[in-house]
Amino acid sequence: MKKKFKTFRTKKVNCFICGNTLDAATGKAKPEPGDITICFYCGTLYRFDENLILQLASNEILDPEEKILINKMRLEAKLYHSQKS
Ligand SMILES: [Zn+2]
Numbered sequence: 001m002k003k004k005f006k007t008f009r010t011k012k013v014n015c016f017i018c019g020n021t022l023d024a025a026t027g028k029a030k031p032e033p034g035d036i037t038i039c040f041y042c043g044t045l046y047r048f049d050e051n052l053i054l055q056l057a058s059n060e061i062l063d064p065e066e067k068i069l070i071n072k073m074r075l076e077a078k079l080y081h082s083q084k085s
Contacts, residue, residue, distance in 0.1 A: 004028070013054050018042040022054065026073065036066055041081070043074040 008030050012023045020041040025031045025048075033050045036057060047057035062070060 010048075011053060015039040015041060015044060016056055017044045022046075036062065036070065038070055038073050038077070040077050043077060045070060 005026050005028060007024050007026050010023060010025050010031060012021055014020065015022055018039060018041050020039065022039055024040075025035070025037040026040075027035065027037065031037065031048050031052055033048055033052065035048045037046050037048070037054070038044060039046065045057045045059060045062075046054040047061070049055050059067070059070075
């Protein structure tokens with residue numbers, strides 16, 4: 001099965017770690033409470049709370065499938081930034 005990822009706009013927040021503005025999330029569907037995402041700049045893991053506000057999250061909360069997805073997203077982000085510079 002082919003999984004397509006789309007980018008969805010989210011409420012603007014600044015990454016707690018690197019300070020860059022985060023205003024989008026990439027995933028299979030519109031973000032829902034409890035969904036995970038990463039900072040596109042530094043790879044910090046976040047989870048949407050019940051108001052779809054990003055909260056810092058720990059890698060330990062991930063199940064194996066999510067870990068693979070997050071690692072993929074981190075690699076893609078790295079690649080994007082290395083091509084840009
Ligand atoms: Zn960051």
